[in-house]
Amino acid sequence: MVAVDALTVRSSVVSLTLLLVTVTSVSAARDPPYETRYFHQYLDHFNLASHGANTFKERVLVSDAFWRKGGPIFFYTGNEGPITSIWNEIGFMKDLTAKFEALIVFAEHRYYGESLPFGENTFARENMGLLTVEQALADYAILLSNLTAVFCQDPDVCPVIAFGGSYGGVLSTFLRLKYPNLVAGALASSANVYMSAGLTPGNELFQDVTEDFRRYNPRCPDRVREGFTEMERLSGQGKQGLLEVSSRMNLCSPLQDRADLVNMYRWVREAFTVLAMEDLPYSISNGPSLPAYPVNASCDLLLKATDGIEGIIQAVGMLYNFTSDLTCFDLHQDFVPCADPTGCSLMPGAKAWDYQTCTEISLLESTNNVTDMFPPDAFTEETRVAHCWERWGVTPRPGWLATQFWGKDLSPSSNIIFSNGDLDPWRRGGVLQNVSSSIVAMVIEGGAHMMDLRVPNPADPQSVIRVRQQEADLIGQWIREATNQRE
Ligand SMILES: *[C@@H]1O[C@H](CO)[C@@H](O)[C@H](O)[C@H]1NC(C)=O
Ligand SMILES: *[C@@H]1O[C@H](CO)[C@@H](O)[C@H](O)[C@H]1NC(C)=O
Ligand SMILES: *[C@@H]1O[C@H](CO)[C@@H](O)[C@H](O)[C@H]1NC(C)=O
Ligand SMILES: *[C@@H]1O[C@H](CO)[C@@H](O)[C@H](O)[C@H]1NC(C)=O
Ligand SMILES: *[C@@H]1O[C@H](CO)[C@@H](O)[C@H](O)[C@H]1NC(C)=O
Numbered sequence: 001m002v003a004v005d006a007l008t009v010r011s012s013v014v015s016l017t018l019l020l021v022t023v024t025s026v027s028a029a030r031d032p033p034y035e036t037r038y039f040h041q042y043l044d045h046f047n048l049a050s051h052g053a054n055t056f057k058e059r060v061l062v063s064d065a066f067w068r069k070g071g072p073i074f075f076y077t078g079n080e081g082p083i084t085s086i087w088n089e090i091g092f093m094k095d096l097t098a099k100f101e102a103l104i105v106f107a108e109h110r111y112y113g114e115s116l117p118f119g120e121n122t123f124a125r126e127n128m129g130l131l132t133v134e135q136a137l138a139d140y141a142i143l144l145s146n147l148t149a150v151f152c153q154d155p156d157v158c159p160v161i162a163f164g165g166s167y168g169g170v171l172s173t174f175l176r177l178k179y180p181n182l183v184a185g186a187l188a189s190s191a192n193v194y195m196s197a198g199l200t201p202g203n204e205l206f207q208d209v210t211e212d213f214r215r216y217n218p219r220c221p222d223r224v225r226e227g228f229t230e231m232e233r234l235s236g237q238g239k240q241g242l243l244e245v246s247s248r249m250n251l252c253s254p255l256q257d258r259a260d261l262v263n264m265y266r267w268v269r270e271a272f273t274v275l276a277m278e279d280l281p282y283s284i285s286n287g288p289s290l291p292a293y294p295v296n297a298s299c300d301l302l303l304k305a306t307d308g309i310e311g312i313i314q315a316v317g318m319l320y321n322f323t324s325d326l327t328c329f330d331l332h333q334d335f336v337p338c339a340d341p342t343g344c345s346l347m348p349g350a351k352a353w354d355y356q357t358c359t360e361i362s363l364l365e366s367t368n369n370v371t372d373m374f375p376p377d378a379f380t381e382e383t384r385v386a387h388c389w390e391r392w393g394v395t396p397r398p399g400w401l402a403t404q405f406w407g408k409d410l411s412p413s414s415n416i417i418f419s420n421g422d423l424d425p426w427r428r429g430g431v432l433q434n435v436s437s438s439i440v441a442m443v444i445e446g447g448a449h450m451m452d453l454r455v456p457n458p459a460d461p462q463s464v465i466r467v468r469q470q471e472a473d474l475i476g477q478w479i480r481e482a483t484n485q486r487e
Contacts, residue, residue: 091455421447
């Protein structure tokens with residue numbers, strides 16, 4: 001689920017001032033221009049003896065294009081990728097910013113993008129320990145105290161609303177839980193808060209991927225099963241069988257053993273997962289370009305193909321061969337096995353994500369070929385422990401995130417919106433029921449991953465338009481309440 005993509009970063013650094021470096025980016029049509037600033041953060045917020053006052057530079061994108069003094073601050077809690085790519089994806093927040101005359105701030109998560117605490121040595125084992133959810137939230141909290149002081153003079157007058165999608169939504173939730181003194185409310189889109197804390201059963205993600213395909217045409221999951229079953233049969237015939245699977249799947253290098261085969265299955269599974277997550281009514285080109293409704297489109301290809309294996313190639317090709325110019329599939333380019341069963345990429349940020357899923361964040365999702373269409377593959381705590389020890393010399397600490405961030409009882413908090421699309425396979429990792437009068441769950445019918453936060457599109461269904469309106473109303477209410485309390 002690493003939200004990194006191939007986008008090229010458009011801003012360039014010009015000059016260093018106060019907190020900060022100021023740079024103006026060239027902007028796409030509907031985007032307000034932003035400045036890139038670099039904020040000095042403590043390396044370690046919780047151990048003043050270890051790194052003293054040593055700091056690193058955290059990248060922050062700020063736009064005051066719509067800002068009215070005393071207006072709210074809309075703060076995006078950056079997730080696992082360069083904040084500049086995330087900026088481009090989050091269109092709805094900018095529309096709201098215009099409406100509420102807010103200051104818009106996108107903060108980059110430590111260890112991602114340019115916010116590297118130890119420069120090029122950031123991903124050395126001995127430097128990874130400062131990558132925790134708590135440190136990232138403390139970065140955001142300190143940054144917010146500073147921003148309100150700098151931009152509002154009287155820090156009490158600018159209510160802060162946190163926004164985030166996916167892991168970013170988990171962070172905006174946690175920011176509201178931990179720092180209600182700084183944040184008046186949070187919009188958490190597709191936030192898998194319960195799953196991340198290890199509080200879900202572990203077979204729901206891929207079941208819901210399967211369900212998305214079944215919903216379009218029940219024959220699709222059967223076709224996928226047929227393909228995998230044929231690969232299993234062939235590979236049962238030893239080396240020759242593995243060679244045949246490799247050749248029929250157009251792989252650049254032949255599978256050597258069972259471990260390679262299982263890795264290839266996971267690479268296929270990941271393609272289906274992405275197609276389900278990105279099942280939008282319009283085509284996208286932010287990263288790999290996909291057609292509108294890629295689940296429908298790939299399912300049509302599956303059913304048209306001569307057999308199951310050919311169908312699987314066509315479907316995964318929609319993602320991995322979106323450029324239509326691959327002569328063969330290089331699994332290692334697309335999929336690096338890691339502590340996230342949906343895989344990591346070759347981007348530097350993927351190392352950080354591997355480490356996070358090796359420590360605090362739990363994503364133990366398995367498949368079984370019964371409740372889902374994928375070969376049985378138990379991604380257990382033992383699998384994770386073995387990988388994490390070998391890769392990073394760490395052992396995950398299950399239960400820690402749940403202990404730290406309120407487990408499954410969020411009701412003592414308030415002012416959080418959890419939005420989820422009912423096509424998003426991650427949704428059951430999050431909050432789908434109203435928790436209290438001010439912690440509300442909103443379901444977007446026909447909605448994919450983070451759909452409400454994306455750039456509004458003429459093809460948007462009424463459901464997402466309605467949910468965005470409800471979100472705007474609630475956020476407006478939080479801002480009014482916060483402002484009244486202070487008067
Ligand atoms: C904000 O942060 C900068 C850099 O860390 C610091 O120089 C400045 O004093 C801070 N301002 C406030 C009001 O905290
Ligand atoms: C795609 O399939 C869904 C059912 O899963 C259906 O509601 C939708 O209308 C289909 N869209 C297109 C463009 O075929
Ligand atoms: C999936 O289950 C079906 C039905 O039980 C079985 O025939 C098939 O061999 C299984 N396929 C795989 C890849 O395990
Ligand atoms: C990628 O797509 C092109 C065009 O459809 C096709 O000719 C090629 O065989 C595909 N590559 C792979 C590895 O399937
Ligand atoms: C939660 O409550 C709101 C009204 O406050 C309602 O619009 C929404 O549908 C409810 N969500 C669920 C999942 O029942």
